[in-house]
Amino acid sequence: MSALLEMTGVRKRYGGVQALDGASLTAVRGEVHALLGPNGSGKSTLDKTLAGTVVPDSGEIRIDGAEARIGGPRDAHALGIAAVYQQLSVVGDLTVTQNVVLGLEPARRLGFLDHRAARVRAATALERFAAAFSGRLPLDRPAASLGPGEQQIVEVAKALAREPRVLVLDEATASLHKEQVEVLFEVVRELRAAGVLVVFTSHRLDEVFALCDRATVLRNGRTVATVDLSSTTEDALVQLMVAAPAQTPVETPDAPQGASRHVEAPVSGRTAESGAVALVVRGLTTDRLRDVSFTVRAGEVLGLGGLQGQGQSELLLALFGAARITAGDALLDGKALPLTSPARAARAGVALVPGDRARQGMFASRPIQENLSLASMRRRARLKLALSAAAERRAARSMVERLSIKIGSLNDPVATLSGGNQQKVVIGKWLLDQPRVVLLDDPAKGVDVAAKEEIYAIVRGLAAEGAVVILNSSDNRELTELSDRVLVLFEGAVAEELTAASITENRLVSSALRLAPGETL
Amino acid sequence: MSGTFSLRGVRLPAVQLSGAATVGMLVVAVIVNSALQPNFWSGYALTSNFATFVPLVAIAVGQTIVVLSGGIDLSLGAQVTLASVVAVRVVDGQLDRLPQAVAAALGVGLVCGALNGLVVALVRLQPIVATFATSFVFSGLALVVLPTPGGSVPLEVTTAYRAAVLGLPVALLAILGLALLWWALRRHRVLRHVYAVGGDPEAAYASLVPVARTRVSAYVLGGLFAALAALAVLANTGSGDPFVGNELTLASVAAVVIGGTSLAGGRGGAGGSMLGAIVLALVTNIVFFADVPTTYRQLVNGAVIILALALAGIPALQKRRPAA
Ligand SMILES: Nc1ncnc2c1ncn2[C@@H]1O[C@H](COP(=O)(O)OP(=O)(O)OP(=O)(O)O)[C@@H](O)[C@H]1O
Numbered sequence: 001m002s003a004l005l006e007m008t009g010v011r012k013r014y015g016g017v018q019a020l021d022g023a024s025l026t027a028v029r030g031e032v033h034a035l036l037g038p039n040g041s042g043k044s045t046l047d048k049t050l051a052g053t054v055v056p057d058s059g060e061i062r063i064d065g066a067e068a069r070i071g072g073p074r075d076a077h078a079l080g081i082a083a084v085y086q087q088l089s090v091v092g093d094l095t096v097t098q099n100v101v102l103g104l105e106p107a108r109r110l111g112f113l114d115h116r117a118a119r120v121r122a123a124t125a126l127e128r129f130a131a132a133f134s135g136r137l138p139l140d141r142p143a144a145s146l147g148p149g150e151q152q153i154v155e156v157a158k159a160l161a162r163e164p165r166v167l168v169l170d171e172a173t174a175s176l177h178k179e180q181v182e183v184l185f186e187v188v189r190e191l192r193a194a195g196v197l198v199v200f201t202s203h204r205l206d207e208v209f210a211l212c213d214r215a216t217v218l219r220n221g222r223t224v225a226t227v228d229l230s231s232t233t234e235d236a237l238v239q240l241m242v243a244a245p246a247q248t249p250v251e252t253p254d255a256p257q258g259a260s261r262h263v264e265a266p267v268s269g270r271t272a273e274s275g276a277v278a279l280v281v282r283g284l285t286t287d288r289l290r291d292v293s294f295t296v297r298a299g300e301v302l303g304l305g306g307l308q309g310q311g312q313s314e315l316l317l318a319l320f321g322a323a324r325i326t327a328g329d330a331l332l333d334g335k336a337l338p339l340t341s342p343a344r345a346a347r348a349g350v351a352l353v354p355g356d357r358a359r360q361g362m363f364a365s366r367p368i369q370e371n372l373s374l375a376s377m378r379r380r381a382r383l384k385l386a387l388s389a390a391a392e393r394r395a396a397r398s399m400v401e402r403l404s405i406k407i408g409s410l411n412d413p414v415a416t417l418s419g420g421n422q423q424k425v426v427i428g429k430w431l432l433d434q435p436r437v438v439l440l441d442d443p444a445k446g447v448d449v450a451a452k453e454e455i456y457a458i459v460r461g462l463a464a465e466g467a468v469v470i471l472n473s474s475d476n477r478e479l480t481e482l483s484d485r486v487l488v489l490f491e492g493a494v495a496e497e498l499t500a501a502s503i504t505e506n507r508l509v510s511s512a513l514r515l516a517p518g519e520t521l
Numbered sequence: 522m523s524g525t526f527s528l529r530g531v532r533l534p535a536v537q538l539s540g541a542a543t544v545g546m547l548v549v550a551v552i553v554n555s556a557l558q559p560n561f562w563s564g565y566a567l568t569s570n571f572a573t574f575v576p577l578v579a580i581a582v583g584q585t586i587v588v589l590s591g592g593i594d595l596s597l598g599a600q601v602t603l604a605s606v607v608a609v610r611v612v613d614g615q616l617d618r619l620p621q622a623v624a625a626a627l628g629v630g631l632v633c634g635a636l637n638g639l640v641v642a643l644v645r646l647q648p649i650v651a652t653f654a655t656s657f658v659f660s661g662l663a664l665v666v667l668p669t670p671g672g673s674v675p676l677e678v679t680t681a682y683r684a685a686v687l688g689l690p691v692a693l694l695a696i697l698g699l700a701l702l703w704w705a706l707r708r709h710r711v712l713r714h715v716y717a718v719g720g721d722p723e724a725a726y727a728s729l730v731p732v733a734r735t736r737v738s739a740y741v742l743g744g745l746f747a748a749l750a751a752l753a754v755l756a757n758t759g760s761g762d763p764f765v766g767n768e769l770t771l772a773s774v775a776a777v778v779i780g781g782t783s784l785a786g787g788r789g790g791a792g793g794s795m796l797g798a799i800v801l802a803l804v805t806n807i808v809f810f811a812d813v814p815t816t817y818r819q820l821v822n823g824a825v826i827i828l829a830l831a832l833a834g835i836p837a838l839q840k841r842r843p844a845a
């Protein structure tokens with residue numbers, strides 16, 4: 001079959017970073033083509049050149065054999081290309097309906113909007129995902145009021161509503177729970193059957209194997225291989241991705257950091273439950289949590305399971321003092337934990353890696369170094385006042401190396417990093433603070449395999465040093481791998497507690513689902 | 522940490538709250554004003570009050586659209602001046618030249634708006650600086666067109682402006698007309714795109730919204746509303762004045778803020794700004810009728826406006842601190 005899409009020699013440079021260095025990608029119609037590679041390898045940039053939001057410095061794109069000049073999103077749309085971006089492109093102040101039809105609003109004469117047609121189009125596109133919104137589509141709610149997973153679904157619906165020939169999904173599953181991922185996969189398979197080409201990027205390799213036909217692997221902006229997934233093992237794929245270490249930061253050229261050490265990280269490292277009870281939560285209630293009580297021992301990793309949006313993120317925010325609490329309290333080492341403001345929680349030794357990094361986790365336009373060192377500054381401040389620039393740099397630099405964050409310079413704004421590298425910065429910032437209680441909301445979202453292991457190792461390390469770790473994850477694999485115990489939440493209350501041997505992926509899914517009304521998924 | 526924790530569902534009530542604050546201020550202003558101004562509710566006083574409100578209400582709508590798009594237009598007052606002096610030169614006291622004068626005013630607004638839009642969207646200068654600069658161009662041109670106050674508006678126009686139709690002052694009908702215009706624009710694709718671009722330009726661009734064109738449209742709409750304000754000024758005063766728009770610019774920004782529209786763009790609406798404009802006009806009235814000595818009038822006026830801005834800002838503060 002002749003190629004529907006051929007990208008060759010695509011280059012793009014940002015200041016000191018060569019994001020794409022002659023990347024290529026060839027795919028046919030009716031194919032789900034995985035685009036893989038470590039964080040910062042150029043996947044999103046390549047996707048964007050296809051979707052028109054980035055214009056490459058050089059390179060050629062052919063669609064159906066004809067050279068395509070994609071100078072902007074409208075050109076891409078005219079060619080039948082639609083994209084779901086890793087950095088979400090929902091406009092928070094617009095409603096869900098308005099977002100789904102944005103840019104292509106159905107209109108009557110003279111450009112006056114046809115609200116009814118817009119609602120119908122949005123409802124049609126979202127229908128498939130209704131279960132993710134507990135049955136009722138929030139068509140008229142501002143997108144900002146939705147959780148990250150729900151926003152991601154809105155994004156997907158927006159792309160689907162454009163009825164593309166080529167659909168680009170850049171980590172579109174990163175904030176989705178297993179059940180929603182299944183729905184998305186069903187949709188993707190239907191599109192494939194209808195002849196659509198889907199370019200699929202994900203760091204979850206099980207998803208890649210479940211869904212994709214072929215995979216193209218990028219490294220440092222260059223295509224290293226295209227493989228047939230039916231004849232490739234997961235190990236082989238990982239090897240292709242990590243064979244060379246992520247390009248080292250410009251400022252420390254050639255730091256010896258073999259990627260292999262990440263891969264060898266211990267897989268089953270559940271910490272012993274020997275510590276004393278450190279955190280006691282009693283009857284915690286907010287408008288989304290109902291009477292949540294539990295205890296966590298020092299050194300224990302407590303997982304939060306259940307369907308998405310059952311209060312997991314809210315529980316973490318509440319413990320970080322960022323939710324309005326109507327009843328209940330928490331004790332850390334026997335002392336009342338202040339739940340009234342994030343600043344006080346942080347001072348009491350609580351750290352949060354939030355799920356919505358763009359809004360809560362970072363100062364996008366500020367330098368990487370500042371973002372990394374901000375939360376822990378007071379630790380290094382002499383007499384609580386003076387900061388040494390050198391110490392700040394050293395602290396930030398060590399975190400960049402530890403998490404192999406791919407950066408140009410520590411002075412670049414965080415916004416210029418690739419999605420996974422931004423996530424690493426958000427995590428790194430709190431890890432520098434040596435917290436007592438670590439609240440992690442989907443910490444490995446969008447992070448590549450090697451760094452994921454590194455993050456897991458750090459989480460286990462923190463626990464081993466006696467910290468309390470509470471982990472919410474949309475990835476059941478992650479929960480089973482890290483948790484000593486899992487609380488399954490349902491509608492803001494603890495529905496079940498899974499311990500040790502009962503923490504399996506199957507058990508997590510069935511436990512979450514058995515409680516869901518109607519089992520619509 | 523940072524004040525960036527915005528929890529679910531907190532936004533919407535905040536917008537409603539700021540709407541309530543604006544209406545509350547309006548009610549207080551009306552009560553105080555009616556206590557101080559003799560015959561506040563008489564036909565004559567109402568008519569002349571509304572007659573003075575219209576220009577500020579119109580320019581406030583224009584400023585709202587620009588602000589919603591993520592910009593700001595500090596040249597709107599100068600555009601009012603330029604459009605009004607051009608129109609007064611064209612009409613020159615003759616009723617049969619009224620259509621040309623109206624067209625000329627709108628044409629001035631269109632060209633000025635387009636110029637601002639191009640400078641901001643294509644040359645990519647900061648809106649606050651760019652429009653501050655163009656404001657001097659526009660005021661300078663106004664002085665060239667009409668160096669000293671003068672020119673005359675046909676008597677029929679000024680009389681009609683202060684007349685009443687079915688018991689409603691024409692100026693009030695003009696305000697309702699402006700509201701209707703806003704209502705229609707809200708239902709138009711251009712305004713939807715203005716909201717999207719002001720809310721998140723990158724997301725809007727990725728979603729096929731023509732960002733640059735939308736920005737230009739916002740400034741053009743701003744200019745057209747400035748032209749309407751200019752026509753109202755002329756109908757109200759009956760003659761041209763090359764300095765007439767000076768104070769309108771910042772008043773329009775204040776009206777927008779009092780009305781609850783976020784200066785960051787993407788959130789709010791002209792309904793609030795229209796109320797805000799009326800609140801500001803009433804405050805001026807109140808200061809006048811409260812027998813504040815002339816030397817202190819401006820000071821008191823300023824203080825009251827700061828108070829109103831602060832009141833309008835409180836809901837926004839609460840929104841940013843849902844955890845408290
Ligand atoms: N707007 C930008 N300005 C500066 N540098 C950028 C910009 N966008 C991307 N880069 C750099 O280009 C490189 C490739 O980024 P890209 O987002 O394509 O990576 P990715 O493969 O999608 O990674 P991830 O798996 O983390 O999403 C990164 O080093 C990133 O820092």
Ligand SMILES: [Mg+2]
Binds near residue numbers: 043044045086418420
């Ligand atoms: Mg990416």
